[in-house]
Amino acid sequence: MTTNQFLCEVCNRGFQREQNLQLHRRGHNLPGKLKQKTNNEVRKRVYICPEVGCVFHDPSRAGEDLTAIKKHFSRKHSRKKFSCDNCKKKFAVHGDRKAHNMFCAKKEYICECGTTFST
Known part of the structure; x- marks a missing residue:
């Protein structure tokens, strides 16, 4: 299993191939040396509640499970x-x-x- 070892230093988006990162960096108008992703920079994907006033709208309180956020939204805001x-x-x-x-x-x-x- 491969990991996204090439990181964009502007938006932290990861890529598996250096060429893909270089193409992506053109959108930021960035030339130069590439940054390697280290183990302590691995971030988990989080899902936030789309309701702005909700406590789970804050990324620090977000969940790691999309199904749980969908159920929360349905139960609390629908x-x-x-x-x-x-x-x-x-x-x-x-x-x-x-x-x-x-x-x-x-x-x-x-x-x-x-x-x-x-x-």
Whole structure:
């Protein structure tokens, strides 16, 4: 597995081949010597929430998992279109409503006198 060992010193974009970096550097109008990527410069890709006011919009608080950020955005910032039939609580994700229904289902009890009541 190859790594991006050639780094652009302006935007830190990495390239596997020196020629690709040289072509990229033309866009910055930079001639000259190339910078080699060292092990301590390896950066992980992070995903931020697109909602500007959200705490996860800050790259220092961002997640490394795109799926987690998508679920966060859906749950916290999207329209909640699924509602519980019992308590009318709303959910953005159908699976969340389904899990909620397991605990919110009406339980009916019949008293010895015949009266029905629910919790």
